[in-house]
Amino acid sequence: xxxxxxxxxxxxxxxxxxxxxxxxxxxxxxxxxxxxxxxxxxxxxxxxxxxxxxxxxxxxxxxxxxxxxxxxxxxxxxxxxxxxxxxxxxxxxxxxxxxxxxxxxxxxxxxxxxxxxxxxxxxxxxxxxxxxxxxxxxxxxxxxxxxxxxxxxxxxxxxxxxxxxxxxxxxxxxxxxxxxxxxxxxxxxxxxxxxxxxxxxxxxxxxxxxxxxxxxxxxxxxxxxxxxxxxxxxxxxxxxxxxxxxxxxxxxxxxxxxxxxxxxxxxxxxxxxxxxxxxxxxxxxxxxxxxxxxxxxxxxxxxxxxxxxxxxxxx
Amino acid sequence: xxxxxxxxxxxxxxxxxxxxxxxxxxxxxxxxxxxxxxxxxxxxxxxxxxxxxxxxxxxxxxxxxxxxxxxxxxxxxxxxxxxxxxxxxxxxxxxxxxxxxxxxxxxxxxxxxxxxxxxxxxxxxxxxxxxxxxxxxxxxxxxxxxxxxxxxxxxxxxxxxxxxxxxxxxxxxxxxxxxxxxxxxxxxxxxxxxxxxxxxxxxxxxxxxxxxxxxxxxxxxxxxxxxxxxxxxxxxxxxxxxxxxxxxxxxxxxxxxxxxxxxxxxxxxxxxxxxxxxxxxxxxxxxxxxxxxxxxxxxxxxxxxxxxxxxxxxx
Numbered sequence: 277x278x279x280x281x282x283x284x285x286x287x288x289x290x291x292x293x294x295x296x297x298x299x300x301x302x303x304x305x306x307x308x309x310x311x312x313x314x315x316x317x318x319x320x321x322x323x324x325x326x327x328x329x330x331x332x333x334x335x336x337x338x339x340x341x342x343x344x345x346x347x348x349x350x351x352x353x354x355x356x357x358x359x360x361x362x363x364x365x366x367x368x369x370x371x372x373x374x375x376x377x378x379x380x381x382x383x384x385x386x387x388x389x390x391x392x393x394x395x396x397x398x399x400x401x402x403x404x405x406x407x408x409x410x411x412x413x414x415x416x417x418x419x420x421x422x423x424x425x426x427x428x429x430x431x432x433x434x435x436x437x438x439x440x441x442x443x444x445x446x447x448x449x450x451x452x453x454x455x456x457x458x459x460x461x462x463x464x465x466x467x468x469x470x471x472x473x474x475x476x477x478x479x480x481x482x483x484x485x486x487x488x489x490x491x492x493x494x495x496x497x498x499x500x501x502x503x504x505x506x507x508x509x510x511x512x513x514x515x516x517x518x519x520x521x522x523x524x525x526x527x528x529x530x531x532x533x534x535x536x537x538x539x540x541x542x543x544x545x546x547x548x549x550x551x552x553x554x555x556x557x558x559x560x561x562x563x564x565x566x567x568x569x570x571x572x573x574x575x576x577x578x579x580x581x582x583x584x585x586x587x588x589x590x591x
Numbered sequence: 592x593x594x595x596x597x598x599x600x601x602x603x604x605x606x607x608x609x610x611x612x613x614x615x616x617x618x619x620x621x622x623x624x625x626x627x628x629x630x631x632x633x634x635x636x637x638x639x640x641x642x643x644x645x646x647x648x649x650x651x652x653x654x655x656x657x658x659x660x661x662x663x664x665x666x667x668x669x670x671x672x673x674x675x676x677x678x679x680x681x682x683x684x685x686x687x688x689x690x691x692x693x694x695x696x697x698x699x700x701x702x703x704x705x706x707x708x709x710x711x712x713x714x715x716x717x718x719x720x721x722x723x724x725x726x727x728x729x730x731x732x733x734x735x736x737x738x739x740x741x742x743x744x745x746x747x748x749x750x751x752x753x754x755x756x757x758x759x760x761x762x763x764x765x766x767x768x769x770x771x772x773x774x775x776x777x778x779x780x781x782x783x784x785x786x787x788x789x790x791x792x793x794x795x796x797x798x799x800x801x802x803x804x805x806x807x808x809x810x811x812x813x814x815x816x817x818x819x820x821x822x823x824x825x826x827x828x829x830x831x832x833x834x835x836x837x838x839x840x841x842x843x844x845x846x847x848x849x850x851x852x853x854x855x856x857x858x859x860x861x862x863x864x865x866x867x868x869x870x871x872x873x874x875x876x877x878x879x880x881x882x883x884x885x886x887x888x889x890x891x892x893x894x895x896x897x898x899x900x901x902x903x904x905x906x
Contacts, residue, residue, distance in 0.1 A: 530742025
């Protein structure tokens with residue numbers, strides 16, 4: 277049995293033909309062109325769903341879509357997705373069915389990354405794990421008993437907005453000290469720039485000639501891999517703070533496996549090892565048993581695989 | 592159908608005959624006498640179970656026991672319960688069955704308070720809520736889809752050990768800034784004493800003549816109810832910190848209802864109103880919908896009712 281998995285982003289729409297065991301059979305991408313308006317984007321979503329499944333029409337269970345923002349509990353509509361202007365409350369699943377004749381479900385994109393990881397990625401061996409996505413923002417998806425944990429209204433897993441310091445730094449969260457304020461790409465870059473600015477002798481200072489507006493976490497990773505101690509320290513510090521947030525998630529959920537994905541996660545052990553050490557130090561002793569922090573290697577494909585899985589398992 | 596609910600504490604063992612609709616039909620209590628050793632305490636548990644159910648023997652589904660500490664995933668054994676010296680890993684359910692002929696299940700006492708609240712208390716109207724117990728320690732139980740949420744190994748809901756400040760105060764938790772370090776009875780009393788000590792003009796200072804070793808949260812509540820502004824401020828401050836912890840729980844779990852019980856909760860609105868205001872200020876906007884903090888009025892009976900319910904619904 278096959279399905280269509282779609283990843284609806286503010287910049288691109290990606291669609292894939294998904295096989296339950298083989299994963300992605302075919303993948304295409306188009307520009308979201310969000311400024312063209314809601315109807316045009318919906319049409320584009322319908323077209324790409326039909327296009328990617330054209331040769332397999334009879335075997336398609338349906339379409340799963342990963343979208344940013346709040347998803348209704350019935351997985352039919354999307355509310356105020358960021359980066360999609362003019363989308364208020366959109367009955368996305370019905371609109372796609374209308375345009376394609378295929379059944380459709382929608383889910384939060386971070387939740388679908390977790391589901392993709394559970395079926396095709398690092399989360400595969402585990403019935404219970406938390407996926408943390410370290411990208412522009414910090415997001416998450418929670419897998420309990422091998423399924424997405426959705427909470428009371430479908431919005432569970434807003435992990436980036438869990439605070440580790442109630443008097444702490446403010447990001448674009450309502451919560452001071454939210455972990456996103458330390459590990460979100462822009463905030464990590466800003467914190468790094470502040471550190472580097474104090475160290476004019478450092479390689480990174482010289483590389484950016486004192487203008488750090490273009491510094492990205494990847495620059496830190498590269499510098500650290502070339503032995504720059506300041507970069508190592510900045511990433512280790514970020515890792516420790518991630519570890520503290522993970523302790524909070526673990527003590528609420530009693531989940532022992534944490535799978536990390538997203539651009540910032542490319543720092544790998546430079547972040548994950550300090551995160552593990554910091555968490556092990558602060559977890560209550562029983563929660564240290566089987567505790568692991570694991571990188572997700574699937575990248576953005578996890579969301580497509582999760583979207584396809586959503587359709588395969590629920591339609 | 593009836594069951595036996597038992598609340599196993601370090602000081603007392605309470606047992607009740609529980610009816611699914613009518614709740615507690617009969618209740619007895621004996622001293623735990625933990626120093627007499629494991630076997631003697633097990634015998635006492637067996638005796639009290641038989642005694643409380645003597646007149647209804649034919650209608651008993653089984654025995655549910657609420658115990659402190661870690662409970663195994665199969666709800667059969669207890670691990671290192673605090674205040675019960677000599678209890679390492681105890682196959683409590685089987686030991687009770689051996690002594691009484693009745694089937695038995697064990698669950699964490701805070702989880703059973705949540706279950707008791709769900710069936711007989713303030714949690715009754717809600718399919719999803721979090722119970723926070725503010726007592727000597729801060730504990731919790733999570734109800735999702737009308738059942739106890741247990742996590743990967745049965746230890747979910749260690750809410751007192753969620754940190755709101757990674758550089759914060761240390762209690763008997765492994766986690767600096769754990770909410771228990773602010774709201775646990777002893778820690779709240781200590782923080783209050785420190786404040787009062789700075790205010791020798793305050794009524795509380797005069798009442799305790801400068802020796803605050805006996806000050807308890809109840810003294811704060813009494814003073815606040817008599818118009819003592821310092822006491823009002825101390826409790827409001829504690830409430831705000833509780834609100835920040837609740838934001839963390841809410842953003843992970845997407846639960847909108849928080850039911851508060853335990854001795855410190857007797858401060859009522861003096862703590863709960865500031866907690867609500869602080870949480871509403873920091874919750875992400877969608878999480879403010881239907882958000883409520885509600886007192887539990889059942890008191891310790893919630894644990895007995897939950898223990899009885901555990902047996903009624905699972906044996």
